[in-house]
Amino acid sequence: MGAASLLMIIACTALGVDVGTIFADKRRTQSAADLAAIVAASDLPNASRAAAATVAKNNYPPESLVAVEPGVYTAKASLAPQQRFVAGATPANAVRVSLKTKTPLYFGKVLTGDSQWNLKATAIASTTQLATFAIGSRLVSLNGGLLNALLGGMLGTTLSLSAMDYNALLNANIDAFDFLPALATRANLTGVTYEALLSSNLKVTDIVAALQTAAAGNSGAITALSSISSSLSGLTTRITPASLINVGPYSSLTVGQKPKVGASVSALDLLSAAAALANGTNQIAANVNLSLPGIAGVTLLATVGERPVGTSWITVGAAGASVHTAQTRILLKIQLVGSGAVSVVNLPVYVEIAAGTATLNAVSCGYPNVNTSTVTLGVSPGIVDAWIGDVTPAMMTNFSTKPNPPPANIVNLGIIQVSGRAHATMANTSPTSVNFSYADIQARTKKTVNTTSFTASLTSSLLGDLQLGVQLGPLGLPIPGIGALVASIIGGATGSIDTLLNSVLQTLGVGLGQADVWVNGIRCDGAVLVN
Structure with missing residues (x-):
């Protein structure tokens, strides 16, 4: 009986001492794992090193740190807790830290046969590092007449705004989270999420309102918008705003x-x-009068394509988020002032600019001084494809293939005909890294990325490839001297054609071999435990 009682006493002592020690050490191990996860999440590029340093400072041996796993944590109540963290997913916004330690057994070893008890602890910490950024719009050419023609054409109406009106609109800063509630009110959508609102098919008139x-x-912007509203009276065009704005992690709010x-x-x-979204792939026709030397007249045909599916022009997101410009095609039929036997040269210049892309490569949050925070974008301007050739309106609306036009008849002297064909292209082979300081972000500074393979004017590149054909009558007999004269007329207007191209494209919001990007917001929250 005494022996049996002694065994019970030992068991109770083990229960009282060893179990208490196990729970105390378990809590200490969990606290160390929690702290290591928080520190690692605050320094994601160096997560393993940060976690190891924290474990060492808590007097645990290096081998106690079993795993440091960066991954993606999604804060959605609809997901089961074990599904919210995905280890190895990118871009990482969280870290899972696993510790394994041992605690001594004082009395329990009599029952277990082991002098130590294994303890395991796991912690997940997440950090919020978001940026708001955009690509594309570069309306620096506020030519009132040309903007009225192009913007009005895209909206399906006639505009008569002045350059002062456009400046007022350009200088009016609108917060998307003020604009979207106003849009929901206009569309009679109440109690919906941002995602539901942006996915709705809404009237362009409601967007302007x-x-x-x-x-x-x-007041200046309100007056200009009121004038546009009046011009759009009766318009029934609808668009899906998701191609304009993507609110990223806030879509469920x-x-x-x-x-x-x-x-x-x-x-x-x-x-x-x-307006570009409302236009779809409709063609915009306009006369352009910029009074440039060597140019007698210009007619413009423009087509603005849709952005890649599921993308937008401005977004709020973490590393990996991207924005895109719209594909733009223009056909300028330029009438050049001739000389000598050639009085007029009709030069059709076709330019296609593919969608440009900006991707959020990194958000570096400065702790504790937020003024040291930076954002890095990877920017690829759209590929530029240009032709001098007989590009038809049907070619311009077929976005599934690129035009490959035949030679165009550029000089008609009766029985003497001159045809011409040229091709030029430019593209970046890899994205260009663009850094934004906190001061740049506060000032919403726009930065321009140029196509690295573009070293001369587009017109010069085209002229370098220009192949002229001169023939007399149906026999196709060559006429000496005519080709050289036509080439000199076109070459003399190189500067004016470049100016014309840039002005038209800038009015459409794009640039030759260029992409404008800017960051206008950053959110840096400290790391917090999520599991």
Whole structure:
């Protein structure tokens, strides 16, 4: 009986001492894992080193650190807790740290036969590092007449705004999270999420009206938008705003809830992007009069394609998020002032600019001084494909294939005909890294990325490939001297043609072999435990 009682006493002592020690050490191990996860999540590029240093400072041996796993944590209540973290997924926004330690057994070893008890602890910490950024719009050429023709053509109406009106719209900063609630009100959508609102098919007239509401306090912009609203009276065109704005992780918020990071854009940028979306793939025809030397007249045919599916022009997102420009095609039929026997040269210049892309490569949050935070974008301007040739309107609307036009008849002297054909292309082989300081972000500084393979004017590149054919009558007999004269006429107008191209493209919001990008918001939250 005494022996049996002694065994019970030992067992109870083990229960009271050893189990208490196990729970105490388990809590200490879990605290160390929690702290290591938080520190690692605060320094994701060096997560393993940061976790190891934290474990060492808590007096655990290096082998205690079993695993440091960066991954993606998705904060969605609809997901089961074990499904919210995916180890190895990119871009990482969280870290899972696993520790394995041992605690001594004082009395329990009599029962277990082991002098130590294994303890395991796992912790997941996530950090919020978001940026708002955009690509594309570069409306620096505020030619009132040309903008009225192009913007009006895309909206399906006639505009008569002045350059002063356009400047007012350009200088009116609109926060997307002020604009979207106003848009929901106009569309009679209440209690919906941002995702539901942006996925809705909404009237262009409601978008312009919502812009007026969001521009409160800017009388010039409100007056200009009111004039546009009047011009759009009766228009029934609808668009899906998701191609304009992507609110990223805030898509599940109810419209009206305002997150910590904003998405500020100019009223003119947003209006132009909406107009391009409303246009679909319809062609815009306009006469262009810029009074350039050597150019007698210009007619313009333009087509703005849709952005890649599922993409937008401005977004809020973490590393890996991207934005895209729209594909743009223009055909300029330029009438050049001739000389000598050739009085006029009709030069058709076709330019296609594919969609450009900007990807959020990194958000570096400065702790504790947020002023040291930076954002890095990887930017690829759209590939530029240009022709001098007989490009038809049907070719311009077929976005499934690139035009490969035949020679165009550029000089008609009765029985003497001159044809011409040329091709030039330019593209970046890899994205260009663009860094934005905190000061750049606060000032919403736009930065331009140029195509690295583009070293001369587009017109010069085309002329370098220009092949002229001169023939007399149906026999196709060559006429000496005519080809050289036509080439000299075109060559003399190189500067004017370049100016014309740049002006038209800038008015459409794009540049030759260029992409404009800017970051207008950053959110840096400290790492927090999520599991």
